[in-house]
Amino acid sequence: PQSKPASPETSRYTTHEVIIFHFSRSQISVRQEEPPFLEPLSWRFPEEPTKDEPHFPPNFELRTTVAPDSIKVICGDNSIRVEAKRDLLGIGVLVQTADAQILIFESELHGCGSQLLMSEEAFIYVFTLLYTPSPLGGSPIVRTIDFSVSIECHYRRKNDVSSDVLKPTWAPFSETNASEESLYFSLRLMTDDWQFPRSSTQFFLGDMIKFEASVEQFHHVPLRVTVDSCVATVVPNVDTVPRYAFLGNNGCMFDGQLTGSSSRFLPQSHKDKLQFELEAFRFQHGNSDVIYITCSLKATEAAANVNATNKACSFSSGWREASGIHHACSCCDTDCRAGTKSSLTVKGKQQHTLS
Structure with a gap:
């Protein structure tokens, strides 16, 4: 039997629906039977970048460590005086004010935890200067290290003396913080x-x-x-x-x-x-x-x-x-x-x- 023609809107809708349905199935079928990528891909992951070795200038020299001249010691008649620069390590980093309010220390020779040693030639009073840095600001870091310095005062033991009291002569040791004096x-x-x-x-x-x-x-x-x-x-x-x-x-x-x-x-x-x-x-x-x-x-x-x-x-x-x-x-x-x-x-x- 002859059907009644659809209205334009209905016909347009129905035709459109059919086309979409068949087109989709056709495409699915084509993709399955004839893959579009027939040749292997030529793209590869790039190689890792390389770094050139550093080239130093001809006259370049690594800095060597030099012992800082930051502590001065004066061994007196009955006391010791230690003067320490704020740049104790000689690296340009100053001791914080919070770490040391004063950098001049004085003590009797038998005080401040000193030790008395004796040899055939001298009495030796040994002190230890300790430094422990505090963290910078509110951070947990420091830019100096804990360290200790051994300080010695040497006093000669043997002398030939006349009827007059022998005057002491002072001669600091070149390699240690020390001074000498005679007994009376x-x-x-x-x-x-x-x-x-x-x-x-x-x-x-x-x-x-x-x-x-x-x-x-x-x-x-x-x-x-x-x-x-x-x-x-x-x-x-x-x-x-x-x-x-x-x-x-x-x-x-x-x-x-x-x-x-x-x-x-x-x-x-x-x-x-x-x-x-x-x-x-x-x-x-x-x-x-x-x-x-x-x-x-x-x-x-x-x-x-x-x-x-x-x-x-x-x-x-x-x-x-x-x-x-x-x-x-x-x-x-x-x-x-x-x-x-x-x-x-x-x-x-x-x-x-x-x-």
Whole structure:
């Protein structure tokens, strides 16, 4: 049967719908049977970029590390002074104000955590300067590092001294922060009451010649002074004859034992001072009434024990030690250095002329 023609709008819609349907199926069929890409793709991922090696100029030199000259040390009589630049590391980064309000440090030699070391030649006071940086601003970073600097003050231990007090000479070490100074020994003639130095060196036979040996403490730990030996001669040379060694063997007063005199050490009430008295005498065949007395003084740490090599012994019906440690004198009739280890001591010589 003949259908009724559709309206233009309906016909247009229906035709359009059919075309779309068949076109889609046709295209799907064509794509499945005849792929449009028959040849392989020529595109590839690009190669990774390469970097040229750095080329230094002919005269280029890497910077080498140089020790900064940023700390100055002054070792005084009884204290140490350390002056530190704010650029402690020498890299142009200053120590923050929050890290160090002051960069000048002063301390007594036996304070601020110092250590005392001893060698045959010197007392050495060792300090450690520590620096710990704080974070920059509110960040967790720093641009300097924790570090420590070892600082040393050296003081000579051995000197030959005359009747005058030896003045210290300062000579800083070139490679370490250190300075040197001498100990002050003294051997003086004293008045009969031991109150003042004796101005006259003239004595009569039968007089008691009174001596006071001492060592100044200053910056050092407490020290004990002893008299190792004393020799009397008619000229200022201890190796001549006639000579009389009335004190020796590391602190044994032989005169009382040899001659029956009253020569003796007095009880030692202060460790840095030692008093002794010698009965006046003259050489039998001497042509001069002048006598030279040369004594060797020694200082050790006051805390060290009185022993065979550090003592002050007198003889009066037996050996007696000035501080009461009498067994230390048991070697006075033999050799007090036999079988003992050499102790670390400070020595000096003093000479007096008597007439």
